Amino acid sequence: xxxxxxxxxxxxxxxxxxxxxxxxxxxxxxxxxxxxxxxxxxxxxxxxxxxxxxxxxxxxxxxxxxxxxxxxxxxxxxxxxxxxxxxxxxxxxxxxxxxxxxxxxxxxxxxxxxxxxxxxxxxxxxxxxxxxxxxxxxxxxxxxxxxxxxxxxxxxxxxxxxxxxxxxxxxxxxxxxxxxxxxxxxxxxxxxxxxxxxxxxxxxxxxxxxxxxxxxxxxxxxxxxxxxxxxxxxxxxxxxxxxxxxxxxxxxxxxxxxxxxxxxxxxxxxxxxxx
Amino acid sequence: xxxxxxxxxxxxxxxxxxxxxxxxxxxxxxxxxxxxxxxxxxxxxxxxxxxxxxxxxxxxxxxxxxxxxxxxxxxxxxxxxxxxxxxxxxxxxxxxxxxxxxxxxxxxxxxxxxxxxxxxxxxxxxxxxxxxxxxxxxxxxxxxxxxxxxxxxxxxxxxxxxxxxxxxxxxxxxxxxxxxxxxxxxxxxxxxxxxxxxxxxxxxxxxxxxxxxxxxxxxxxxxxxxxxxxxxxxxxxxxxxxxxxxxxxxxxxxxxxxxxxxxxxxx
Amino acid sequence: xxxxxxxxxxxxxxxxxxxxxxxxxxxxxxxxxxxxxxxxxxxxxxxxxxxxxxxxxxxxxxxxxxxxxxxxxxxxxxxxxxxxxxxxxxxxxxxxxxxxxxxxxxxxxxxxxxxxxxxxxxxxxxxxxxxxxxxxxxxxxxxxxxxxxxxxxxxxxxxxxxxxxxxxxxxxxxxxxxxxxxxxxxxxxxxxxxxxxxxxxxxxxxxxxxxxxxxxxxxxxxxxxxxxxxxxxxxxxxxxxxxxxxxxxxxxxxxxxxxxxxxxxxxxxxxxxxxxxxxxxxxxxxxxxxxxxxxxxxxxxxxxxxxxxxxxxxxxxxxxxxxx
Numbered sequence: 001x002x003x004x005x006x007x008x009x010x011x012x013x014x015x016x017x018x019x020x021x022x023x024x025x026x027x028x029x030x031x032x033x034x035x036x037x038x039x040x041x042x043x044x045x046x047x048x049x050x051x052x053x054x055x056x057x058x059x060x061x062x063x064x065x066x067x068x069x070x071x072x073x074x075x076x077x078x079x080x081x082x083x084x085x086x087x088x089x090x091x092x093x094x095x096x097x098x099x100x101x102x103x104x105x106x107x108x109x110x111x112x113x114x115x116x117x118x119x120x121x122x123x124x125x126x127x128x129x130x131x132x133x134x135x136x137x138x139x140x141x142x143x144x145x146x147x148x149x150x151x152x153x154x155x156x157x158x159x160x161x162x163x164x165x166x167x168x169x170x171x172x173x174x175x176x177x178x179x180x181x182x183x184x185x186x187x188x189x190x191x192x193x194x195x196x197x198x199x200x201x202x203x204x205x206x207x208x209x210x211x212x213x214x215x216x217x218x219x220x221x222x223x224x225x226x227x228x229x230x231x232x233x234x235x236x237x238x239x240x241x242x243x244x245x246x247x248x249x250x251x252x253x254x255x256x257x258x259x260x261x262x263x264x265x266x267x268x269x270x271x272x273x274x275x
Numbered sequence: 276x277x278x279x280x281x282x283x284x285x286x287x288x289x290x291x292x293x294x295x296x297x298x299x300x301x302x303x304x305x306x307x308x309x310x311x312x313x314x315x316x317x318x319x320x321x322x323x324x325x326x327x328x329x330x331x332x333x334x335x336x337x338x339x340x341x342x343x344x345x346x347x348x349x350x351x352x353x354x355x356x357x358x359x360x361x362x363x364x365x366x367x368x369x370x371x372x373x374x375x376x377x378x379x380x381x382x383x384x385x386x387x388x389x390x391x392x393x394x395x396x397x398x399x400x401x402x403x404x405x406x407x408x409x410x411x412x413x414x415x416x417x418x419x420x421x422x423x424x425x426x427x428x429x430x431x432x433x434x435x436x437x438x439x440x441x442x443x444x445x446x447x448x449x450x451x452x453x454x455x456x457x458x459x460x461x462x463x464x465x466x467x468x469x470x471x472x473x474x475x476x477x478x479x480x481x482x483x484x485x486x487x488x489x490x491x492x493x494x495x496x497x498x499x500x501x502x503x504x505x506x507x508x509x510x511x512x513x514x515x516x517x518x519x520x521x522x523x524x525x526x527x528x529x530x531x532x533x534x535x536x537x538x539x540x541x542x
Numbered sequence: 543x544x545x546x547x548x549x550x551x552x553x554x555x556x557x558x559x560x561x562x563x564x565x566x567x568x569x570x571x572x573x574x575x576x577x578x579x580x581x582x583x584x585x586x587x588x589x590x591x592x593x594x595x596x597x598x599x600x601x602x603x604x605x606x607x608x609x610x611x612x613x614x615x616x617x618x619x620x621x622x623x624x625x626x627x628x629x630x631x632x633x634x635x636x637x638x639x640x641x642x643x644x645x646x647x648x649x650x651x652x653x654x655x656x657x658x659x660x661x662x663x664x665x666x667x668x669x670x671x672x673x674x675x676x677x678x679x680x681x682x683x684x685x686x687x688x689x690x691x692x693x694x695x696x697x698x699x700x701x702x703x704x705x706x707x708x709x710x711x712x713x714x715x716x717x718x719x720x721x722x723x724x725x726x727x728x729x730x731x732x733x734x735x736x737x738x739x740x741x742x743x744x745x746x747x748x749x750x751x752x753x754x755x756x757x758x759x760x761x762x763x764x765x766x767x768x769x770x771x772x773x774x775x776x777x778x779x780x781x782x783x784x785x786x787x788x789x790x791x792x793x794x795x796x797x798x799x800x801x802x803x804x805x806x807x808x809x810x811x812x813x814x815x816x817x818x819x820x821x822x823x824x825x826x827x828x829x830x831x832x833x834x835x836x837x838x839x840x841x842x843x844x845x846x847x848x849x850x851x852x853x854x855x856x857x858x859x860x861x862x863x864x865x866x
Contacts, residue, residue: 001659006659009656009657009659009661010656010657012656013652013653013656013657016653017642017645017649017653020644020649021642021644021645027448027450027453030453030456030457031452031453031456031457034457035456035457035460038457038460038461038463038464039460042463042464042468045464045470045474045475046312046316047316048329048470049317049325049326049329049470050316050317050321050324050325050326051321051324051326054321054324057320057321094642098639098640098641098643099635099639099640100639102633102640103640103701105604105605106603106604106605106628106632107628107658108625108628108629108657108659109656109658182300185300186304188301189304189305189307189308189309190304190308192308193311193312198312199312199315199316203319203320264607267604267605267606267607268606268607269553269554270553270597270600270606
């Protein structure tokens with residue numbers, strides 16, 4: 001079997017399995033859509049104590065709907081990344097505690113495919129989130145400014161592809177962490193703060209901006225917001241798209257390297273929990 | 276009483292031995308980063324200016340102290356309500372039948388867990404406040420100690436009653452993550468943790484007043500921002516007590532049925 | 543053929559995290575083990591808990607890397623050629639883990655089949671075949687979390703066979719199963735080895751199961767093979783007391799003294815009342831059944847029943863436990 005076919009089979013099998021394990025619970029709609037909506041509302045009301053005419057400092061636009069759109073895109077991006085954190089954490093617990101990690105290591109399945117499939121399922125589980133975003137978008141429909149329909153696709157790809165790459169890296173990394181939930185719970189607040197979800201990153205001190213530049217979500221939002229809200233052309237966000245492509249590639253490569261190394265250490269030490 | 280104290284002690288052993296620093300870290304980071312976000316918005320983006328409407332609603336222009344107090348109250352409530360997951364965990368571990376056989380009632384169990392949670396919450400609050408005060412620009416210079424103390428003390432029955440209700444819901448739904456995420460986030464929104472509740476639509480404000488956190492936030496802000504003492508805050512304290520009784524009665528009803536059904540499943 | 547030569551494996555306990563990881567003293571799990579597992583036969587791997595059975599199996603299955611020594615599966619090195627070895631082997635462990643409880647049986651088998659490169663109609667046919675083999679066809683659409691322990695173990699068997707492995711590692715496969723299900727599993731094991739030529743490594747604490755199934759048995763103690771052979775050979779090599787039981791009518795006087803004076807010294811004799819007479823138990827290094835029955839008959843007692851209890855593999859395990 002060719003390497004590509006092996007990769008595609010493993011990715012598909014893993015994505016379908018993870019999606020079936022997560023799907024079908026009625027309570028998911030609460031977690032996936034209702035809670036993000038509540039967080040969005042909290043973030044929106046946090047702007048209420050400040051003069052609305054000054055919101056242009058955040059959004060770059062004096063339009064009334066600019067702020068909710070700014071936050072809407074920011075929260076969509078953040079929650080997709082958060083879903084991937086959760087998906088990686090849950091998969092790690094399930095495979096290790098359920099005894100199936102050994103079976104995965106026993107099989108000849110393409111390891112990188114398993115990682116990508118696990119991450120892809122994390123994005124599929126966010127379906128309710130996308131629906132909530134669509135409802136919000138429809139409510140603010142007159143506010144969107146898009147140069148051409150293709151810009152919407154590019155904007156969504158700018159959010160989803162780096163998220164998939166980041167999620168793939170997380171799948172490999174968290175599988176071998178002792179305290180998986182620690183990494184997840186401790187990384188969410190800084191991710192939300194640093195990536196420009198609630199305000200542009202340039203308001204942060206220089207050293208924090210440097211850290212923010214390492215996060216894929218920062219660049220995703222820098223590319224998606226102008227494309228969706230300011231009618232930007234592709235060339236206007238060329239730098240951001242270039243960085244995203246590089247960061248995504250780096251995440252994929254790092255994921256494969258980390259996973260390969262971790263599996264070798266597991267075989268050597270006899271334990272899957274390495275750090 | 277013995278059962279309550281035994282549960283309290285058990286909780287302290289469990290947390291001492293298997294405690295994850297990440298739990299505390301998550302609560303600390305969540306509060307601090309929200310405070311940071313508020314500071315960036317207030318100081319850096321909007322130049323330290325709030326609207327006249329905000330000043331009129333809150334009686335202060337001290338935004339950072341306003342925000343910090345809300346976050347401290349939220350952390351307190353979050354930690355007190357953390358024990359809503361305990362009954363479900365007992366069910367999942369298979370210890371629920373043994374507890375019932377030993378004569379443990381839902382009320383005693385919750386009281387024991389809440390006792391430990393209260394101690395833990397107070398320690399956590401001091402650490403968060405200590406970490407936040409030096410750089411946030413918030414000030415407790417006008418704070419009245421008796422008012423602050425009353426807010427936390429009166430918050431206990433309010434949150435205890437609410438925790439019983441949520442515990443029952445968690446056991447019914449068999450999913451603590453969903454109930455906790457939804458309930459805690461809704462509470463933070465309706466209680467005005469990060470903004471004055473007056474910004475919310477009136478129906479939501481009314482709903483918010485059915486939650487203990489709304490009253491705790493109001494009392495703490497009164498004590499810290501306006502120097503309200505215990506006597507001045509007594510009506511709010513009594514309202515909290517009333518809410519706690521109502522939630523508690525409802526909670527015991529729901530929890531008893533949920534435990535009965537869970538025991539039937541375990542059998 | 544699976545061949546292992548001089549396999550060694552040690553583990554060190556890890557404490558602490560991240561930069562503060564500390565390793566304890568190494569604990570030897572496998573210490574210079576040699577083992578052959580032919581195709582078409584069942585090879586038993588016996589030993590007490592902690593003897594090194596699971597570690598050995600995991601090394602042969604490519605799940606653990608030996609510290610030293612070599613192991614190969616049909617000439618393929620389990621370390622260098624691990625990727626080529628994996629399609630040839632599979633593992634079934636006892637207990638209820640290693641399945642996705644929220645998936646159905648069919649979905650579990652679909653997933654694992656995909657991991658082994660099966661797809662489409664070929665995979666569907668294989669799933670049907672396996673479900674039929676383990677008698678789970680009727681419950682194939684139900685979630686595994688609704689299954690009984692026996693059903694889950696049968697699904698484990700099906701999962702372990704999805705890739706038609708040339709070699710199968712069975713690690714206590716009948717643990718916790720009731721008699722009918724365990725019997726069925728043993729029948730499947732026999733069929734796999736005899737009819738399909740699968741080489742099987744079986745570990746079990748059920749000695750009757752081992753004696754019934756295994757063509758060859760290797761006994762591990764403290765990481766080394768200490769004994770090997772067929773079940774009969776292993777029992778013949780045991781130095782244990784032979785037990786003889788004779789049931790006689792009534793309570794013949796002087797019988798015990800007569801037995802003591804007639805039988806070799808060192809024979810332990812006990813009597814116990816039985817509803818039909820007296821039960822005489824004799825324990826001796828050698829079989830004294832014939833001599834004892836002759837003495838009893840000479841005293842005029844009527845023998846209702848006489849039996850000699852053969853040493854068993856359980857006695858071997860007890861000996862190992864005593865020497866550990």
